[in-house]
Amino acid sequence: MLSMDEIIIKLKACMKESRFKHSLGVMETSVILARLYGADVKKAEIAGLIHDCARDIPVQTQLKMAENFGILLDDIERLEPALIHGPLGAAIARKDYGIEDEEILNAVKLHTTGNENMTLLEKIIFLSDYIEPGRCFPGVEDLRVKAFKDLDEAMICAYDSTIRYVTEKGCFLHPRTVWARNSILLHKGREEKT
Ligand SMILES: [Fe+2]
Ligand SMILES: [Fe+2]
Known part of the structure; x- marks a missing residue:
């Protein structure tokens, strides 16, 4: 692995200046959340830094690269190419940055859509991407407060916000985002009953 x-x-x-700043912001936030919730701080730092390594590659090139890596894209990923940089980023992180840790790679892979039964590290990267200091959208302050109080509650709010944004824009919603949201609600329901 590279240093x-x-x-x-x-x-x-390999990225725009603004994206690089965002990546540093995600790294910083991931480290803080990892310390708070007891995740592996080093893994959070690396995953946060590298999560958007494929984001600024032109879409046609991303599609070609995904094919060369043998990444199977589903219909929604093809229709909403902004989703591809998650799985493609994980493949690039392995090949070009020498990152072998599956937990880090999965956190990179899933940061665009989320997924069912996410690990603590995956949740931390997903949320940090949402709330890093450079993010500015209505409700981000509330989400930041929630993220430092209750990670799962913040994840649900982040999914709700994504779902609202995607539907308002008339874009395709990836089913993994819905499964991800339901999965957290289910776990929370179970926890509350016990
Ligand atoms: Fe991203
Ligand atoms: Fe990002």
């Missing part, structure tokens, strides 16, 4: 300094240099060279 953190090497990762930073490589990443900076």
